[in-house]
Amino acid sequence: MKDGAQYELEDGGGERARLVLSGPYLVSTIGAVDDELRGLEGDPKTIDLSGVSEIDTVGAWVACNLAARHNAEIVGANERAKRLLNAVHTAGNTADIRPSRRPVWERVPERMGELVHEFGQGAVGMIGFLGQILLATLSLIRHPSRFRGKALVRQMELVGVSSLPIIGLMSFLIGIVIAQQGAVQLAQFGAETLTINLVGRITLRELGVLMTAIMVAGRSGSAFAAQIGTMKLTEEVDAMRTIGISPMEALVIPRILAAVLMMPLLGFFASCIAIIGGAVIGDLMLGIPFTTFLARVQEVVPIYDFYVGLAKAPVFGLIVALTGCYQGMQVEGNSEQVGLKTTKAVVQAIFMVIVLDAFFAVFFTEIGWG
Template identity: 65%
Template sequence: MDTIGAWVLHRAIKRLDCGITGDKCDAERLIATVGSVDEPVNIRPDHEPPWQRVVGQIGEAVVNSGTTLLGLLGFFGGTLVATWNVIRHPGRFRINAVVQRFEVVGVSALGIIGLMSFLIGIVIAQQGSVQLRQFGMEMLTINLVGRLTFRELGVLMTAIMVAGRSGSAFAAQLGTMKLTEEVDAMRTIGVSPMEALVLPRTLAVVVMMPLLGFYSSIVAIIGGGFLCAVSLDIPPITFVQRLREVVPIHDLWVGLIKAPVFGVIIALAGCFQGMQVKANAEEVGLRTTAAVVQAIFLVIVIDAFFAVFFTWVGWN
């Protein structure tokens, strides 16, 4: 008889208030030993007030956010070190990897970004014209479409799309490489993962973001012009002339200046989360989701700072 059998017999004896006759000494000692440690276990968790649980969750989220932010800053520092090492030793620069990322990040995204931007331009023009028509100022729809697109929405929507496409892909790729120990193998043979994996992806996003942002803005302008021609009977030539009059050149520069910064954030968030994968395939999915959420959140926060800064310097 093993301990399970002794435990079953002990529970039966205790429940039925009976005894066992004719048992062997070894069995009797085993039953007595099991009975000495057989105590009821309270499987219900301790009651915790809801407010205390909420406060604890908020505190845990704040601590995790701070830890992640510090880790992201450290990862950014590692990327700067890798960049400096490549500058000192140009032979370590992997141009083929960068060109490949140009295609994945930029060329492959032209279709979806173009479609999204065209529809966004139509929506801005349609909603703006509905409101401005109440005051008989439909022509100001061109001002709204031009300035809002070049200054904010073109590059911002592009950043969100790139974060969803490329940021998630970076996290999933590097996370899978961590699970299969490819990153450890690279370190073993003397290849820096920061130089071979992170730097090409970061450089590709930084270079492609201004181009994609400008492309997105132009397509959104075309969408707004299409809506103005169909709904407001504004000829395309009038639309273009009005744009040249009311949209200052610094609106375009505002978008182009913000784009590389957004690219750095997206690439670092994706690569950082991918390099944090340690346990299993489920963590790859969690890190991929975290990469997209963090990238979009940081892009919006930085965009708010840029809005205040450019207003302060007089580019408003």
């Protein structure tokens, strides 16, 4: 290390040793001796910088750390070195790198309180957002010429038509799984033919609409949040307000109407495909002809199961679209917020759909449609 940073630990003759630093102590040269200086076993009384040819902030920081670690005095520094040493010394911070961690019995209640507060704020914000939508809807009723029909048709295509393949595939596989597992369990009681009842009722009443809502939340709800959030971030929403266009009328209402209108159709489509999947398994595993399976579904499934599924579908569509648009309008600050709000929109929409489905199940059972 002829041209690099060097050091030498001189014996003090019964006293504490002297550490002599020499060469350039720069960020580009100090790496070779930094590890050795950190593991220095001796305990020098002084640190001599008279042999240091050049020094920068990093070199001064190393020298100050050495002096503090060994309780040594720095000598032989030139004027430049002294200025750097003073600057580094006064800029030092003895605070802990990590804050002290409070006991769990303090942290858990505090975090629970924060979550409850955030939930309350979110509920109030959602109610206020719904109020804005109602006001915008009333304004459109008074001025129907402002209604954006092309935007509605475009959103209906994105929410409904474009999602048919994935919803159809998912529903077909769900019908196969329900029929196969149901047949295996019912075979223990010699009641394989009741698989038709199981597939027909559970798909038309519950799983068809519920799984469709979850798929729409993951596909369209996230798209709503990401699209509107990006527009908020690029100030397009503010620009719309500036030129006199209501973001509620132009962005939110077409998306909500598209989800509300398309969900019953998608739910019915998903239920039909799931029944077809069950009929395929019935033909292959149970020996029930395909057409017989479909005809039997019409006989064993009450018509009110169909009505229950249709009644839940637009409500689920409203929840999914409302959550996605609301979270998109909450984006502000930076691009990370788009991802966070999109994730939040999907999670909240799925959670609320499942909770509402449970309430619907109890309600329809109480009125005799169980």
